[in-house]
Amino acid sequence: MRHIISILMENEPGALSRVVGLFSQRNFNIETLNVAPTEDPSLSRLTVTTVGDDRVIEQITKHLNKLIDVVKLVDLTEGNHIERELMLVKVKALGAARDEVKRTVDIFRAQIVDVTPSLYTVQITGDASKLDAFLQAMAPVGILEVARTGVSGIARGDKVLSL
Amino acid sequence: MGRQRHTAALDTAGCPADRTRDLQGRNTVELLSGADMIARFLQDEGVEYIYGYPGGAALHIYDALFRQDKVKHILVRHEQAATHAADGYARASGKPGCVLVTSGPGATNAVTGIATAYMDSIPMVVLCGQVMSHLIGDDAFQETDIIGVTRPIVKHSFSIRHPSEIPEVLKKAFYLAATGRPGPVVVDIPKDMTAPTERYEYIYPKKVKMRSYNPVTRGHTGQIKKAVEMMLKAKRPVFYTGGGVVTGKASEGLTDLVKQLGFPITTTLMGIGSYPQSDRQCLGWLGMHGSYESNMAMHHADLIIAIGARFDDRVTNNTSKFCPTAKIIHVDVDPSSVSKTVRADVPIVGPASSVINEMISLVQGQSISQPEALTEWWQKIDGWRAEREGKLYEPSKPGEVLKPQEVVEALCRVTRGEAYVTTDVGQHQMFAAQYYKFDKPNRLITSGGLGTMGFGFPAAMGIKQNFPDDDVVCVTGEGSFQMMMQELSTCKQYGVGVKIVNLNNASLGMVRQWQDLNYKSRHAHSYMESLPDFHMLIEAYGFTAITVNTLDELEPALERAFANKHELVFLDVKVDPFEHVYPMQVPLGAMRDMLLSKTERT
Numbered sequence: 001m002r003h004i005i006s007i008l009m010e011n012e013p014g015a016l017s018r019v020v021g022l023f024s025q026r027n028f029n030i031e032t033l034n035v036a037p038t039e040d041p042s043l044s045r046l047t048v049t050t051v052g053d054d055r056v057i058e059q060i061t062k063h064l065n066k067l068i069d070v071v072k073l074v075d076l077t078e079g080n081h082i083e084r085e086l087m088l089v090k091v092k093a094l095g096a097a098r099d100e101v102k103r104t105v106d107i108f109r110a111q112i113v114d115v116t117p118s119l120y121t122v123q124i125t126g127d128a129s130k131l132d133a134f135l136q137a138m139a140p141v142g143i144l145e146v147a148r149t150g151v152s153g154i155a156r157g158d159k160v161l162s163l
Numbered sequence: 164m165g166r167q168r169h170t171a172a173l174d175t176a177g178c179p180a181d182r183t184r185d186l187q188g189r190n191t192v193e194l195l196s197g198a199d200m201i202a203r204f205l206q207d208e209g210v211e212y213i214y215g216y217p218g219g220a221a222l223h224i225y226d227a228l229f230r231q232d233k234v235k236h237i238l239v240r241h242e243q244a245a246t247h248a249a250d251g252y253a254r255a256s257g258k259p260g261c262v263l264v265t266s267g268p269g270a271t272n273a274v275t276g277i278a279t280a281y282m283d284s285i286p287m288v289v290l291c292g293q294v295m296s297h298l299i300g301d302d303a304f305q306e307t308d309i310i311g312v313t314r315p316i317v318k319h320s321f322s323i324r325h326p327s328e329i330p331e332v333l334k335k336a337f338y339l340a341a342t343g344r345p346g347p348v349v350v351d352i353p354k355d356m357t358a359p360t361e362r363y364e365y366i367y368p369k370k371v372k373m374r375s376y377n378p379v380t381r382g383h384t385g386q387i388k389k390a391v392e393m394m395l396k397a398k399r400p401v402f403y404t405g406g407g408v409v410t411g412k413a414s415e416g417l418t419d420l421v422k423q424l425g426f427p428i429t430t431t432l433m434g435i436g437s438y439p440q441s442d443r444q445c446l447g448w449l450g451m452h453g454s455y456e457s458n459m460a461m462h463h464a465d466l467i468i469a470i471g472a473r474f475d476d477r478v479t480n481n482t483s484k485f486c487p488t489a490k491i492i493h494v495d496v497d498p499s500s501v502s503k504t505v506r507a508d509v510p511i512v513g514p515a516s517s518v519i520n521e522m523i524s525l526v527q528g529q530s531i532s533q534p535e536a537l538t539e540w541w542q543k544i545d546g547w548r549a550e551r552e553g554k555l556y557e558p559s560k561p562g563e564v565l566k567p568q569e570v571v572e573a574l575c576r577v578t579r580g581e582a583y584v585t586t587d588v589g590q591h592q593m594f595a596a597q598y599y600k601f602d603k604p605n606r607l608i609t610s611g612g613l614g615t616m617g618f619g620f621p622a623a624m625g626i627k628q629n630f631p632d633d634d635v636v637c638v639t640g641e642g643s644f645q646m647m648m649q650e651l652s653t654c655k656q657y658g659v660g661v662k663i664v665n666l667n668n669a670s671l672g673m674v675r676q677w678q679d680l681n682y683k684s685r686h687a688h689s690y691m692e693s694l695p696d697f698h699m700l701i702e703a704y705g706f707t708a709i710t711v712n713t714l715d716e717l718e719p720a721l722e723r724a725f726a727n728k729h730e731l732v733f734l735d736v737k738v739d740p741f742e743h744v745y746p747m748q749v750p751l752g753a754m755r756d757m758l759l760s761k762t763e764r765t
């Protein structure tokens with residue numbers, strides 16, 4: 001099963017490499033990874049999506065927790081949560097397809113953020129499956145370039161991940 | 164921490180501590196260079212010995228160590244030996260070992276020793292010189308990203324980014340190395356961080372606090388209660404305890420608990436001595452080359468009480484066939500060890516000592532609910548014991564070449580089972596662990612997790628320097644000894660009186676055994692046709708060597724070797740090159756599936 005693990009860690013040089021290194025060292029897999037400092041500049045928040053059975057996920061969270069730089073973590077998929085990813089896509093927009101792309105962008109509540117005579121640059125946010133669906137819809141038109149941020153997430157309700 | 168920089172001219176008399184003075188001229192804080200801070204910190208931390216080897220990036224630190232005499236620096240002949248020596252010291256004393264190496268090749272030479280300590284959870288702090296900060300990343304002379312190289316084999320690592328951080332970072336390094344599940348910590352120190360001309364305030368940090376690191380101090384009371392209830396009800400219980408009991412200093416408590424319950428106990432290779440082996444309740448050690456009765460008891464148990472052990476593949480054999488009828492209680496200080504390879508029915512995360520003490524207080528005044536079942540269990544175990552009694556190996560006949568097992572038995576007799584025994588890796592390691600009887604923890608010092616040939620001799624050196632009045636003996640093989648034999652020179656320099664028993668089978672015995680069993684005796688590169696004359700080699704360093712060929716020479720040679728505690732003596736004992744280590748678990752089988760000799764199998 002796919003899990004989204006969010007980690008608060010010390011914003012120290014090398015901290016990220018310890019997390020990434022752990023995954024390769026222990027043969028765990030990383031689907032997406034995203035990291036940035038939080039409102040407290042001494043802390044970074046890292047979100048990783050990974051796939052594994054319960055035993056593997058238990059090992060992943062235990063080993064992450066063991067890293068000295070990791071302050072706290074949560075497996076968001078254990079409860080209700082909000083999952084978001086941002087994607088920028090360059091698609092061909094020529095002739096009849098130009099309108100077709102515009103309509104699809106609206107349907108997905110995406111935005112066109114840059115335009116040239118031959119292409120649109122589209123920005124879209126949502127969970128990973130929505131982004132996948134958008135790419136599928138655009139495939140016949142011609143996708144030129146894709147940049148995805150990787151999944152970020154937060155728990156619903158009163159629960160907070162903080163110190 | 165004061166980051167204010169105070170520059171001073173480098174005076175020729177060295178760099179004595181500078182001090183700031185208040186208006187009345189009284190000393191307030193000390194001002195020290197980064198290098199002097201390191202030396203001072205090590206003194207304040209109570210480090211007695213540091214093992215190392217100098218080089219460009221570490222020279223400021225070497226100069227600072229030279230100008231003091233509290234911390235003694237031991238110059239090894241290869242950085243790997245420095246780490247093994249510090250490791251041996253740590254295992255024997257329970258305190259972190261300390262190492263100092265230079266950047267680049269100095270640091271990479273230390274890698275095997277760091278990995279060895281990591282696999283066996285040994286506390287160690289390794290200080291590595293590094294090129295000057297402004298050169299990092301430029302492929303400067305002797306630059307290696309040692310933080311990157313060692314990342315998967317350290318508990319944690321630090322890079323010094325400002326000299327004023329040194330006391331705090333070193334304090335954290337020692338704290339991390341020794342607490343929770345211990346392990347090696349690497350500190351990377353760019354040369355400019357130790358410049359003698361730049362001085363900063365030095366205060367020894369008495370305490371450390373890290374918001375991201377809070378090792379557990381006790382187990383979950385409810386879980387411990389549940390475990391004790393299961394223990395009192397068990398019909399066929401076995402304790403299975405590991406290195407965590409030794410490093411967690413919980414041997415006494417464990418012995419109490421096991422005696423009170425009257426249960427059998429088997430230990431891992433790393434846990435040897437955590438319960439006295441000469442006691443009737445001890446079945447020896449378990450696993451690949453463990454005792455017949457240990458492996459049989461594990462396989463037939465209905466309750467396994469694992470403490471400070473990690474269900475390593477050398478113990479469990481095939482996990483899907485592992486102990487089919489047993490419920491499992493697993494106590495470990497490291498949550499990631501629990502249910503890693505074998506699922507625990509009652510997981511308890513906590514330090515061995517506190518969990519064991521809680522168990523003792525719960526067991527006190529209680530009695531086991533099925534004493535007849537336990538008696539029956541013991542009859543079964545005694546039966547297994549009796550089955551193998553006197554059949555463990557075939558002693559040599561008069562005039563025949565010695566069996567390695569009888570050499571270890573004689574060694575145990577001559578040293579009354581009280582020596583610190585280090586080993587290298589191979590058949591001799593297994594024989595040492597099987598035939599020397601250890602009644603105390605921290606006495607068998609062996610590389611269990613990594614299986615590092617070359618470990619034994621430098622480890623013995625580290626122990627002997629710290630326990631000069633004890634017998635310290637390295638049981639080695641001619642293959643392993645040649646991996647670190649340059650340390651004879653270190654022993655000469657410091658007068659280290661270790662004893663070396665070379666079980667010389669003129670072959671990489673363990674490799675040859677596998678080739679006999681799995682490759683129709685095609686001995687690809689396991690035979691060593693070009694061995695040195697060890698006698699001459701040892702004498703070249705000015706030490707005594709004794710060659711032993713026959714049984715009647717053996718004990719007198721051992722007596723002679725151990726007569727003087729302060730003299731290094733090398734025993735080159737010629738042993739049977741065709742001997743195999745048994746029992747040996749059958750690959751992919753259950754714990755009870757064992758080869759018992761060249762012709763017998765369970």
Ligand SMILES: Cc1ncc(C[n+]2csc(CCOP(=O)(O)OP(=O)(O)O)c2C)c(N)n1
Pocket residue numbers: 587588589590591592614615616617639640641642643644666668670671672673674
């Ligand atoms: C550094 C290292 N290289 C290779 C091995 C693989 N290995 C394990 S045992 C062994 C043979 C050891 O020979 P020796 O020291 O003579 O011991 P013996 O088995 O003959 O008693 C080898 C090569 C190892 N454990 N460590």
Ligand SMILES: [Mg+2]
Pocket residue numbers: 589640641642666667668669670671672
């Ligand atoms: Mg050999």
